[in-house]
Amino acid sequence: MKIRSTASAVAITAALALVVSACGGGGSAKKTGGSGAEAPASQYNAGVTQVVNPSDKTGGTLHMGMPGDFDSVDPGDQYYGYAWNFSRLYTRALTMFKPVPGKEGLELVGDLAEGLGKASDGGKTWTYTLRKGIKFEDGTPVTSKDVKYAVARSLDKEILPSGPTYFNDWLDNGDYTGPYKMKDKLDSWKGIDTPDDQTVVFHLKKAYGGFDYFAMLPSTAPVPAAKDTGTKYKEHPVATGPYMFKAHELGKRIELVKNPNWDAATDPNRKQLNDSVEVLLGQNEDDLDQRLLSGKIDVKINSTGVGANARKTVLTDDKVKQYADSAPLDRTWFTNLNADVPPLDNVHCRKAVLYAADRSAIQGAYGGPDAGGEVALSLMPSKMTGYEKNDLYGVEANPGGDVNKAKEELKACGQPNGFSTTISFRVERAAEKQTAESLQQSLGRVGIKLEVKGFPQGDYFKLYAGKPDFAKKNGLGLMVYGWGADYPEGFGFFQQIVDSRVIRAAGNTNLGVKDPEIDKLVDQAAAEQDATKRNSIWASVDKKVMDDAFILPYVWAHGLFYRPPTLKNAFISQNFGMYEFLTLSTQ
Amino acid sequence: MLLFVVSIATFAIFFLVPRLAGMSADDLASRYVGKAANDQMIHEAAIRLGFNDPLVVQYGRFVKGIFVGVDRNYGPGIEHCPAPCLGYSYVTQNPVLPDLLDRLPITLSLALGAAVVWVVFGVSTGVLSALRRGSFFDRLSMGVALAGVSLPIFFTGIVSLAIFRDQLGLVGDVADWVPFSEDPLTWANNLILPWVTLAFLYAAGYARLTRAGMLETMSEDYIRTARAKGLPERMVVVKHGLRATLTPVMTMFGLDLGLLLGGAVLTESTFSLPGIGKYAVDAINNNDLPQVMGVTLTAAVFIILANLIVDLLYAVVDPRVRLT
Amino acid sequence: MSESPFLDVKDLKIHFSTDDGVVKSVDGLSFSLERGKTLGIVGESGSGKSVTSLGILGLHRGKSANVSGEIWLDGEDLVTASQEHVRRLRGRKMAMIFQDPLSSMHPFYSVGDQIIEAYRIHHKVSKSVARKHAIDMLGRVGIPEPKRRVDSYPHEFSGGMRQRAMIAMALSCDPELLIADEPTTALDVTVQAQILDLMRDLQREFNSALIIITHDLGVVAELSNDILVMYAGKCIEYGSAEDIFYRPEHPYTWGLLGSMPRLDREPTERLLPVKGTPPSLINVPSGCAFHPRCPYSDQTDGQSKAEIPALINTDPGHLVRCHLSRTQRRTLWENEVKPVLETQ
Numbered sequence A: 001m002k003i004r005s006t007a008s009a010v011a012i013t014a015a016l017a018l019v020v021s022a023c024g025g026g027g028s029a030k031k032t033g034g035s036g037a038e039a040p041a042s043q044y045n046a047g048v049t050q051v052v053n054p055s056d057k058t059g060g061t062l063h064m065g066m067p068g069d070f071d072s073v074d075p076g077d078q079y080y081g082y083a084w085n086f087s088r089l090y091t092r093a094l095t096m097f098k099p100v101p102g103k104e105g106l107e108l109v110g111d112l113a114e115g116l117g118k119a120s121d122g123g124k125t126w127t128y129t130l131r132k133g134i135k136f137e138d139g140t141p142v143t144s145k146d147v148k149y150a151v152a153r154s155l156d157k158e159i160l161p162s163g164p165t166y167f168n169d170w171l172d173n174g175d176y177t178g179p180y181k182m183k184d185k186l187d188s189w190k191g192i193d194t195p196d197d198q199t200v201v202f203h204l205k206k207a208y209g210g211f212d213y214f215a216m217l218p219s220t221a222p223v224p225a226a227k228d229t230g231t232k233y234k235e236h237p238v239a240t241g242p243y244m245f246k247a248h249e250l251g252k253r254i255e256l257v258k259n260p261n262w263d264a265a266t267d268p269n270r271k272q273l274n275d276s277v278e279v280l281l282g283q284n285e286d287d288l289d290q291r292l293l294s295g296k297i298d299v300k301i302n303s304t305g306v307g308a309n310a311r312k313t314v315l316t317d318d319k320v321k322q323y324a325d326s327a328p329l330d331r332t333w334f335t336n337l338n339a340d341v342p343p344l345d346n347v348h349c350r351k352a353v354l355y356a357a358d359r360s361a362i363q364g365a366y367g368g369p370d371a372g373g374e375v376a377l378s379l380m381p382s383k384m385t386g387y388e389k390n391d392l393y394g395v396e397a398n399p400g401g402d403v404n405k406a407k408e409e410l411k412a413c414g415q416p417n418g419f420s421t422t423i424s425f426r427v428e429r430a431a432e433k434q435t436a437e438s439l440q441q442s443l444g445r446v447g448i449k450l451e452v453k454g455f456p457q458g459d460y461f462k463l464y465a466g467k468p469d470f471a472k473k474n475g476l477g478l479m480v481y482g483w484g485a486d487y488p489e490g491f492g493f494f495q496q497i498v499d500s501r502v503i504r505a506a507g508n509t510n511l512g513v514k515d516p517e518i519d520k521l522v523d524q525a526a527a528e529q530d531a532t533k534r535n536s537i538w539a540s541v542d543k544k545v546m547d548d549a550f551i552l553p554y555v556w557a558h559g560l561f562y563r564p565p566t567l568k569n570a571f572i573s574q575n576f577g578m579y580e581f582l583t584l585s586t587q
Numbered sequence B: 001m002l003l004f005v006v007s008i009a010t011f012a013i014f015f016l017v018p019r020l021a022g023m024s025a026d027d028l029a030s031r032y033v034g035k036a037a038n039d040q041m042i043h044e045a046a047i048r049l050g051f052n053d054p055l056v057v058q059y060g061r062f063v064k065g066i067f068v069g070v071d072r073n074y075g076p077g078i079e080h081c082p083a084p085c086l087g088y089s090y091v092t093q094n095p096v097l098p099d100l101l102d103r104l105p106i107t108l109s110l111a112l113g114a115a116v117v118w119v120v121f122g123v124s125t126g127v128l129s130a131l132r133r134g135s136f137f138d139r140l141s142m143g144v145a146l147a148g149v150s151l152p153i154f155f156t157g158i159v160s161l162a163i164f165r166d167q168l169g170l171v172g173d174v175a176d177w178v179p180f181s182e183d184p185l186t187w188a189n190n191l192i193l194p195w196v197t198l199a200f201l202y203a204a205g206y207a208r209l210t211r212a213g214m215l216e217t218m219s220e221d222y223i224r225t226a227r228a229k230g231l232p233e234r235m236v237v238v239k240h241g242l243r244a245t246l247t248p249v250m251t252m253f254g255l256d257l258g259l260l261l262g263g264a265v266l267t268e269s270t271f272s273l274p275g276i277g278k279y280a281v282d283a284i285n286n287n288d289l290p291q292v293m294g295v296t297l298t299a300a301v302f303i304i305l306a307n308l309i310v311d312l313l314y315a316v317v318d319p320r321v322r323l324t
Numbered sequence C: 001m002s003e004s005p006f007l008d009v010k011d012l013k014i015h016f017s018t019d020d021g022v023v024k025s026v027d028g029l030s031f032s033l034e035r036g037k038t039l040g041i042v043g044e045s046g047s048g049k050s051v052t053s054l055g056i057l058g059l060h061r062g063k064s065a066n067v068s069g070e071i072w073l074d075g076e077d078l079v080t081a082s083q084e085h086v087r088r089l090r091g092r093k094m095a096m097i098f099q100d101p102l103s104s105m106h107p108f109y110s111v112g113d114q115i116i117e118a119y120r121i122h123h124k125v126s127k128s129v130a131r132k133h134a135i136d137m138l139g140r141v142g143i144p145e146p147k148r149r150v151d152s153y154p155h156e157f158s159g160g161m162r163q164r165a166m167i168a169m170a171l172s173c174d175p176e177l178l179i180a181d182e183p184t185t186a187l188d189v190t191v192q193a194q195i196l197d198l199m200r201d202l203q204r205e206f207n208s209a210l211i212i213i214t215h216d217l218g219v220v221a222e223l224s225n226d227i228l229v230m231y232a233g234k235c236i237e238y239g240s241a242e243d244i245f246y247r248p249e250h251p252y253t254w255g256l257l258g259s260m261p262r263l264d265r266e267p268t269e270r271l272l273p274v275k276g277t278p279p280s281l282i283n284v285p286s287g288c289a290f291h292p293r294c295p296y297s298d299q300t301d302g303q304s305k306a307e308i309p310a311l312i313n314t315d316p317g318h319l320v321r322c323h324l325s326r327t328q329r330r331t332l333w334e335n336e337v338k339p340v341l342e343t344q
């Protein structure tokens, strides 16, 4: 008996050793992949500022892989950045971000439209002129009616629930609820006018200066009414871009091929380098990363780049790291300070928290500078249009916190020995848990004691942190949170998290920033038509939020992305915070 | 009957548990709207999905779909989903049954292929181990078998991918699913790794079961009789020994295969195979009741079928249980 | 008798090495048997009868069994012959009928299939020919409607029929040596008699050498020419049936005779039962293995305990293994044992 068990123990050990050495072998073989002491073939972060591997060669298939699935590939029913990025391969909205690296990529240009919109009526009316000669994949010319129909259908959130609601909220819709519920009443809709086949006129309820950003939304991409199949349109959205759907096996695979009716002459921003584009959906993330690193997949579709396991390989192995880019996202990780919970109703107590917090420790929790992001000086991510530096709490000099200043503020608040409160976070998120614990430590330095409490992320906003009653009753003084913009402009970032008028009974995105002055600034910025002026208003919103100390920002998020050496024309889109899909090719 | 119980249980778990946790119909519905939805939209979604109706009514609708079919508004018009209709996904709004049928060949290929591998390897290893009890082969294979049952598939899966696909380049890219009818060679090449990995997990159990069964059978009197007749040893082992050992193996096989056909959850996720198992994971992650119902019912059907077949096989193998 | 006997077993030893020690199941057994003759091997449970018979068929396999001595069958020594050669002889030249026909037949195959299989291993014939033969054999052993019963499964047969089927299977290749290991133990008394009659008839018909193994002297009384009494792996008395029944000289044989069940006697009223339990085969008692249970061991001046008695000729062809002197044995039998056995 004894002999037997010893023998099997040996057998197991041997088997394990085999497995382990195999893993080790995997790593070392990768290292020896590039030969010896050659100069690096590429530079870490090269793709953040320039086009890597520029090439005009055509042919081949671009292999894309995705851990999950798109919310939808129907341009009228999508909300994720990667979905918007992807849908431009086969559709054309009125405007688009310039597909170029660097800051220039934040500029809007005309796409389906010849140029940007012309505002009139003090910013309540916006007019776009379509380019001539644009056709659908079947050769039918695109007209303004198709744009009108596309926007109209996107209003119906029952059939197409996933997209943003900007057009529902801002257009002068009256009682109109979309072409599905109100058949044949498109003409009665006041939201959009089509005086001729080339002109689209938007009518807003109130002035909005940044409407060109709305015109960039994929829901303005034309949809031929005759080919609209509602919820099933995603099976084959009709193309106007350089590629069109050849196959869409729902949840499994998408295959795009060249659209023969796309004409480069009508489209200065796109090329048609690939013969086809294939997307594998629902891939195991670890395995997908593995295939990306080995070059079998050309690009991974998601918002944060390589997964946690592959990140280690990428950051520790210089041979791999040279092909990676740490891309700034339109996202800030922060904690809300709840003025409903005393003594945080006192601005000095809130400021004490902002001074005491150790932001560099939290940066570590989110993955460090490469994969997590930079230490945030204020709420607004620095990469966004109109960002102005604003470091009220001296974070740049003291990322670990300023204990003396914090103590002064506590004195001013009448709590010289500190106070106790609760901090909430989403249990499923390890980084948020570490953040709460890190704050518990750094705030403890000045006597602020935190009780750490996790809540399920699915109900975090509906039942817990996002429900003011609950937060108040349970004394949630600090609530760990984070927010990303729909598009890199003040309105898309701030409106949902600092405007006190969006606060409802439950399910909030603004977890307690309540300042009438901020609300006023938001309105001003929205209506301002001059981009420079508008941007400076958003900068002052950023300042005001920091001054009010309603929010403790700590990390401006980055994603760590990988581009295989064989990938051509790769660069990070400043707008999407990931590789620009439009230019990618493999030859 | 079993199907009925399974469907009611799934339904009840889906609705009662969140209710008990204090969620309203709107709270439930908020999972199935876009990220910009306001209260009004959520409320409308709750109505559209019928969350405000009593549970019995909702269940009735589901049953009606199966026997009569249902109509739904897809936007430009009304569409009839003919019986048996498993309804539409709350999340993707795709009809569930076609989705399942679409994924079935993948799960079938995976499960049946793996079954062949594990039965062949498991049973033959078990037989050899039993015949050479105490030998080096016996100890080694039983040790490996122990590793097989205890190592999780996402571990063995990723490791085997790293070795056989990335390092040695021996097999194709699993994720490129190719139907058998299109290209049997690529089909097999792409599936060989999942088969082996999955089979490794099961073969271990079968080897142990077969070994134990063989040890018992080979000491039976009728084995002695077979030898006394002058049968060659190979025939004694295969025809007389193995046949009697197969009965418990078959029972286990029926259960295992039935469960697997309901979705090889971990394997499909690990190897990115878009089969029923992967579908089930997504369905559960998304709280997508119609999909969950579809998957559970499929699994139940397969479990029932597999058991039925095992019962029939039983009668073929063992004359003592034959119906008189 | 210038030629050597058909079956000649010389100093057969079958030892098993186990975790607890060496089991000397058969320890120096010698006997011989001619065609057409019957040998009865008698002994209580665990005395090594089955091990002996399996040893002759070469069915002790594996490293733990250690077989030595000589087994001459029709001029060849089976102990030194190759396994494969012995396998070919099994079933054809020598066959065996087992104790428990239910567990000895494969439950999943029909009776016919099992006979057909036995036949076809040794005869290159078609299935249908073998089937005819099987039906024929079933008929010969007295199974009614053999054409129909050939497709029945063992569990569908009664105990007696199963044993008949076993016999049919064993005889299917016309073996020259047939070993029946307790062929009737599992059967009730009337069926026992039928089966024994059948075996006698068949033996005459086939003219085979027959070994009947039993723990019950009554079974072999009428059938056997010679009887061998075994105790703890050794032969303790060997002689003609007359010798054993009318002139037995070993105290153990006397005990066996006393415990013989008879149709006219209740089994409970056995007169001279053998008291005590069979000895361990690992730590065999010193001297005469029977001494702890023997009522006469005190009459040998302590020899019984100290020395293993030799197997000696007491009469031509009658061998006994006991320290008592010939006179002592005969006196005891005539004066003490026989009278008790006869006062029924």
Ligand SMILES: Nc1ncnc2c1ncn2[C@@H]1O[C@H](COP(=O)(O)OP(=O)(O)OP(=O)(O)O)[C@@H](O)[C@H]1O
Pocket (backbone or CB within 6 Å): C016, C018, C023, C025, C043, C044, C045, C046, C047, C048, C049, C050, C051, C052, C064, C215, C281
């Ligand atoms: N393979 C084996 N390994 C070890 N010991 C064995 C083996 N086979 C038989 N024995 C032992 O040998 C002894 C004799 O067994 P055997 O079967 O010959 O007895 P028997 O005389 O046939 O008894 P019964 O009347 O119960 O059939 C028993 O003690 C048994 O335990």
Ligand code: SF4
Pocket (backbone or CB within 6 Å): C250, C251, C252, C288, C289, C290, C291, C292, C294, C295, C296, C297, C300, C304, C309, C321, C322, C323, C324
């Ligand atoms: S030798 Fe002694 S013990 Fe053995 S049988 Fe003879 S008298 Fe009894």
Ligand SMILES: [Mg+2]
Pocket (backbone or CB within 6 Å): C049, C050, C051, C181
């Ligand atoms: Mg026996």
